[in-house]
């Protein structure tokens with residue numbers, strides 16, 4: 001629990017963000033688009049717990065990876081002594097679940113997930129301690145075709161989100177034997193340039209020298225550029241696989257560059273690795289990373305089962321969407337109902353439910369400590385809600401069995417309010433909006449075909 005010392009107030013935890021109502025329309029748009037795209041490739045969603053046994057990650061990710069060395073939120077369950085960890089990523093959990101439930105008993109599986117991940121990193125733009133990933137794991141597929149499919153799926157998602165300026169970097173890191181030969185030469189090379197290694201690199205020299213290639217230290221770049229390249233150590237099978245991926249991508253017009261220095265943080269990767277990167281987010285420019293991880297299922301005690309997947313950073317992608325300048329604001333509702341008096345309140349509930357039956361979003365004014373209950377105060381709320389109509393019910397309306405309906409937006413807003421019998425309020429409003437009468441049009445898509453919100457839109 002974090003405490004704001006001075007005020008004695010409890011505040012949120014550093015690096016863990018609240019996603020406020022002003023932000024959620026963008027999140028929802030992202031999530032909806034993701035769902036549609038993954039479904040269109042036949043991927044099925046899986047949801048695994050946020051907490052797993054610590055051993056799952058220390059064994060699965062590799063003991064000397066950044067995540068396991070210093071980023072995990074691990075704790076001992078005070079009830080029973082279990083060693084637990086808030087998941088820092090989801091591949092390990094998904095593979096565990098797939099094995100535990102024998103999901104691949106009748107053939108390979110295309111799975112996807114979305115949710116929060118936890119890493120104890122230094123918070124900065126694009127790097128948080130609770131962040132969100134969407135990922136896909138294709139388990140049981142051997143060939144380069146699924147690697148290419150996963151990549152194309154990402155490309156489609158960027159397109160559907162209206163994101164440009166994300167480029168694909170591709171590499172193959174071969175198999176264990178090929179990496180072994182490369183590693184021997186690499187360590188020898190780094191030892192020959194020992195004076196240029198920073199502390200991190202020296203620590204990794206014998207534990208995980210491949211990760212040195214991934215350094216962000218500018219003073220090491222030149223030396224690292226000259227290091228032996230894994231790609232030159234690939235055997236026949238790895239090369240054929242890698243060429244297979246490239247062949248499909250080229251034929252499908254997915255541009256990429258081969259980055260021989262691209263490696264991935266986790267130990268379980270082999271062969272194809274890829275990253276989607278952008279220059280628009282400063283140093284946190286990787287929005288998605290993935291690759292093949294054929295050894296992992298066996299490491300978890302399953303039968304040897306090849307697999308391939310990716311994970312994307314949702315916060316970074318949303319940053320990019322915001323940078324594109326499109327507006328993702330959304331009105332709170334279609335109709336706001338203002339009412340005054342006990343009888344009026346009961347009638348207001350009836351009218352509101354009928355409008356909702358017709359598919360409209362309705363905010364019914366409810367008593368609050370702050371906002372006054374006068375009609376004036378309620379109409380202010382109605383305006384702020386972005387509703388297209390206010391329905392007003394007071395003593396007079398109850399006496400006449402009618403509501404006053406007032407258009408609030410566009411040219412129609414200058415129209416006077418009208419008396420509409422309670423029974424006809426729904427049809428009256430629906431008539432104004434459904435299927436583009438002269439005045440209004442129903443349009444959920446913008447020029448890109450994006451569904452910005454589920455709301456009715458009006459001509460001005």
Ligand code: ATP
Nearest residue numbers: 121126127128131265286287288289311312313316
């Ligand atoms: P980085 O090199 O930026 O630390 P990573 O290699 O640790 O990334 P992965 O484990 O491959 O990242 O996770 C996939 C994606 O999740 C990343 O490309 C990034 O977009 C996102 N991501 C990773 N860590 C964070 C974080 N702490 N905050 C926000 N997004 C993150």
Ligand code: MG
Nearest residue numbers: 066067121265
């Ligand atoms: Mg990291």
